[in-house]
Amino acid sequence: MYSVVLLGIELMGHGCMIQWFCLTNVLIVLGPTHHYLRAGSRQGLSLGLCIVNIVGTIWTFAPFSFAVVMLPEIFDTPTYYTIGGFLTLYSVWCLYVVWQYPSKTRAADKSGYDPIW
Structure with missing residues (x-):
């Protein structure tokens, strides 16, 4: 994986690669x-992923994020922070949607252990 990132940096340049990181x-x-909205239960969903998305969005769009520190002329703009605020709220909403579904059951879990969330 490290070689793929280095190849991307070599082919696209440092600035473009940082933009790709933000896009991902x-x-x-x-x-x-789409899957969150049609699932109907937490089976196959993860509250952990929702929490990671919230933290990742905050770290991506914060004024001290890697993108703003490396390329402030592109990322240190009101539009960037507005999109970050929207996506953070959107991530919290996704967590709320998944949280509202019925919990996973032990019978539906293939490992036989009690599910964490």
Whole structure:
């Protein structure tokens, strides 16, 4: 995986690679929403992923984030922070949606252990 990142940096340049990193964080937040809304239970869903998405969104769009520190001329803008605020609220909403579903059951868990969340 490290070689893929280095190859991306070599082919696209440092600035473009940082933009790709931010884009992937946005897709990780927005991507599972369709599944969250149609699931109906926590089976196959993860509260842990929702929490990681909230923390990751905050760290991606904070004024001290890696993107702002490395390329402030691109990322230190009101638009960037507005999108970050929206995505953080969106991540919290996704956590709320998953939290409202019935808990996982031991019978549905293939490992035979009690599910964590």
